[in-house]
Amino acid sequence: MRNGRSKLAVLAAIPLLAAACSNGGGETDATGDGGGDLSASLTGAGASFPDPLFQDWIYTYNSDVQSGVDINYQSVGSGAGIEQFLEQTVDFGSSEEYLGEESLEAAAEARGCEAVQFPVVFGSVVIAFNNPDLDGLVLDAETIAGIYSTEITSFDDPAIAELNPDMDLPSDEIVPVHRSDSSGTTAVFTHYLATEVESWADEYGEGKELDWASGLVGGQQNDGVAQGISQNPGGIGYVNQSYAQEAGLSVAKVVNADGTPIEPTLESTIAASEEADVPDNFQFAIDGIGGEGYPIAGTNWIFTYTCGYDQESADAIIDFWTWALTDESAQDLAGELGYAPLGDELTERVIAELEKTNSENGDEG
Amino acid sequence: MSTEAPEAPAPEEPRRGSLHSGKGRMADPIFKWAVAACGTIVLVILALMVIRTTSEAWPVFVKEGFFGFLFGQEWTTGNSRTEITGTYGAWPFIYGTLVTSTIAIVIALPLAIMVAFYITHLAPRRLAKPLSYTVELLAAVPSVIFGLWGLHWFLPNVLRPFFEVLESVLGWFFLFEGPIRGVGYLSAGIVLAIMILPIMTAIIREVIAVHPIDQRMAAYALGSTRWEVMRKVVLPASFSGIVAAAMLGLGRALGETIAVLMLIGGSQSWGASLFGTGSSMASHIAATFGEAGPEARTGLMAIGVALFLVTMIVNILARVIVWRLGRMTGDAAV
Numbered sequence: 272m273r274n275g276r277s278k279l280a281v282l283a284a285i286p287l288l289a290a291a292c293s294n295g296g297g298e299t300d301a302t303g304d305g306g307g308d309l310s311a312s313l314t315g316a317g318a319s320f321p322d323p324l325f326q327d328w329i330y331t332y333n334s335d336v337q338s339g340v341d342i343n344y345q346s347v348g349s350g351a352g353i354e355q356f357l358e359q360t361v362d363f364g365s366s367e368e369y370l371g372e373e374s375l376e377a378a379a380e381a382r383g384c385e386a387v388q389f390p391v392v393f394g395s396v397v398i399a400f401n402n403p404d405l406d407g408l409v410l411d412a413e414t415i416a417g418i419y420s421t422e423i424t425s426f427d428d429p430a431i432a433e434l435n436p437d438m439d440l441p442s443d444e445i446v447p448v449h450r451s452d453s454s455g456t457t458a459v460f461t462h463y464l465a466t467e468v469e470s471w472a473d474e475y476g477e478g479k480e481l482d483w484a485s486g487l488v489g490g491q492q493n494d495g496v497a498q499g500i501s502q503n504p505g506g507i508g509y510v511n512q513s514y515a516q517e518a519g520l521s522v523a524k525v526v527n528a529d530g531t532p533i534e535p536t537l538e539s540t541i542a543a544s545e546e547a548d549v550p551d552n553f554q555f556a557i558d559g560i561g562g563e564g565y566p567i568a569g570t571n572w573i574f575t576y577t578c579g580y581d582q583e584s585a586d587a588i589i590d591f592w593t594w595a596l597t598d599e600s601a602q603d604l605a606g607e608l609g610y611a612p613l614g615d616e617l618t619e620r621v622i623a624e625l626e627k628t629n630s631e632n633g634d635e636g
Numbered sequence: 637m638s639t640e641a642p643e644a645p646a647p648e649e650p651r652r653g654s655l656h657s658g659k660g661r662m663a664d665p666i667f668k669w670a671v672a673a674c675g676t677i678v679l680v681i682l683a684l685m686v687i688r689t690t691s692e693a694w695p696v697f698v699k700e701g702f703f704g705f706l707f708g709q710e711w712t713t714g715n716s717r718t719e720i721t722g723t724y725g726a727w728p729f730i731y732g733t734l735v736t737s738t739i740a741i742v743i744a745l746p747l748a749i750m751v752a753f754y755i756t757h758l759a760p761r762r763l764a765k766p767l768s769y770t771v772e773l774l775a776a777v778p779s780v781i782f783g784l785w786g787l788h789w790f791l792p793n794v795l796r797p798f799f800e801v802l803e804s805v806l807g808w809f810f811l812f813e814g815p816i817r818g819v820g821y822l823s824a825g826i827v828l829a830i831m832i833l834p835i836m837t838a839i840i841r842e843v844i845a846v847h848p849i850d851q852r853m854a855a856y857a858l859g860s861t862r863w864e865v866m867r868k869v870v871l872p873a874s875f876s877g878i879v880a881a882a883m884l885g886l887g888r889a890l891g892e893t894i895a896v897l898m899l900i901g902g903s904q905s906w907g908a909s910l911f912g913t914g915s916s917m918a919s920h921i922a923a924t925f926g927e928a929g930p931e932a933r934t935g936l937m938a939i940g941v942a943l944f945l946v947t948m949i950v951n952i953l954a955r956v957i958v959w960r961l962g963r964m965t966g967d968a969a970v
Contacts, residue, residue, distance in 0.1 A: 319926075347926055348927040349926075351927070353929070354929075373716075373717050374717065444815070446815075446817060451900075451915070452922075452926070452927075453923060454927060480713065480923075480924050480927075482712060482904045485903065485907060488817045488818070488903075489819070489903045489913055490819070490902070491898045491902065495902075498791075499817075499818070499819065502791065502818045503817060
């Protein structure tokens with residue numbers, strides 16, 4: 272009996288196996304359809320904030336555009352991304368902070384030619400709540416700083432009430448939640464507070480990790496923050512817009528430089544990126560956003576070198592990022608995931624910068 | 637455990653013709669060298685790790701001073717590539733590690749002893765086997781699963797209500813002062829206790845199981861209750877083994893990273909209340925390493941050195957305790 276059953280199991284497995292094989296074949300066929308004449312294997316490393324988008328881009332690019340180009344992006348974090356780029360263990364690096372002069376010099380010294388950096392995508396950081404009744408609550412930089420420095424401890428605080436005259440505010444104790452891991456989201460959030468609120472800059476400053484006021488809750492990654500928010504009745508925290516959108520969290524409107532309360536949406540993030548004044552060296556932060564722009568926004572940069580790639584890799588790098596920045600399907604992917612693409616004028620400048628990749632290389636490939 | 641056994645004279649080599657080849661004669665020395673090499677590798681790896689991390693962390697120790705680093709309360713990383721510009725005080729993390737490990741061992745040790753005693757002495761045979769398998773299975777659960785389960789289910793459904801009761805009864809005591817945030821030292825410590833329970837139970841069970849039955853029978857014959865047999869006969873004789881089990885458990889608790897990271901509430905400040913949030917040494921390294929620049933990395937290396945030191949000191953203390961108590965109870969030292 273036992274024997275018979277195991278034979279049956281084997282027999283049953285055969286068609287499954289065949290199906291699996293033919294499936295695999297179908298997939299390679301599909302990637303073959305993508306066509307393209309480039310062939311290279313690229314590695315990149317860096318920020319985790321744009322990782323979902325990068326993975327989608329890489330998959331779509333590989334299956335629809337250039338099937339010969341394999342790109343492996345590791346979301347090891349911005350700091351590690353910069354390090355690996357400077358140690359030249361990856362073809363391109365990615366970070367939520369631009370390279371400063373010191374890093375650029377280190378890069379040039381190590382490689383023997385200049386490094387290139389350019390922004391590829393914008394994202395905003397949203398304030399999320401536990402209490403769904405508070406959806407659309409208006410906050411400004413001062414009240415957010417007050418909440419995170421534990422000066423404002425309940426939702427019916429006069430400072431919040433003043434911004435929300437029509438809302439029935441609960442007297443719940445506010446429990447602010449922050450990222451406990453070192454993160455670009457924290458950098459964007461605290462940069463905003465430090466730029467807008469002087470006392471915050473003096474007391475807490477800005478950075479990827481911070482010495483927060485005691486009594487706050489720390490969460491590991493976006494998920495940890497979301498748990499911290501949902502498990503405390505008065506929970507409030509900051510997360511990437513892409514995450515908040517996916518998790519369906521209730522979010523706050525934030526007052527921008529023109530005094531308008533702005534809801535964090537894709538449109539308001541794009542508006543913010545258009546407000547940003549981007550210098551020629553692409554070292555910028557999105558500060559003092561007015562108009563229709565949502566004020567807490569950050570950028571992701573990509574780094575490459577102007578020499579040292581073989582011709583195939585260089586072509587693939589330029590082709591991939593040009594596709595990601597200009598192709599409509601790539602831009603749609605970004606929008607779906609809550610990331611804002613660059614404006615037209617900026618895209619043009621970024622492409623010009625991107626094309627400097629490997630331009631200093633000698634004659635040979 | 638006794639390493640001082642007198643060396644027995646090497647047995648005569650067997651003189652059977654078929655086995656007595658040149659190769660056979662070499663087998664013993666080769667085996668001896670292979671085993672010696674394996675033993676040495678452990679020491680070499682340890683030495684390399686200590687030297688490497690210490691040399692990488694050196695600039696931080698130079699700037700802060702050794703005790704300044706260990707007991708400094710402020711941790712602010714700088715962004716330089718060449719020098720140390722931030723302030724590096726690891727006390728909040730050292731405190732977090734010590735507190736969570738202490739909570740874990742205080743909860744897990746008595747529990748492990750009782751579970752082991754139940755499995756070996758009291759449980760009916762058909763229950764004892766499955767129970768001990770289950771405990772061992774618990775040891776195979778990866779710590780990230782403990783972390784996720786702890787954060788998403790155990791914390792909101794079990795720990796939080798328990799904390800609220802605890803706070804309403806003992807809130808006047810500084811260790812149990814509110815506010816309750818869910819994550820914190822106590823949550824991390826309790827989940828750690830669950831994590832180190834299996835290894836401790838397994839070892840203690842083995843130690844208790846080899847306790848000679850004659851002694852127990854003699855004690856029962858003298859009219860002892862089960863409690864007295866366990867308390868006065870089995871436990872003293874198994875003392876050194878139990879301490880060894882506690883040491884292994886404590887080692888895991890001190891170094892546990894991901895589950896603590898998810899449950900301790902990652903903050904750089906520290907406070908006496910067990911409901912408070914903090915960070916442990918391992919969890920802080922894991923939380924910030926990915927985004928760390930060269931200077932911050934130096935600081936994290938220094939935490940690594942401190943973690944190594946703390947582990948060593950705790951181990952030495954435990955040896956001393958065993959040695960002292962062992963002399964008192966007449967038991968062989970570990």
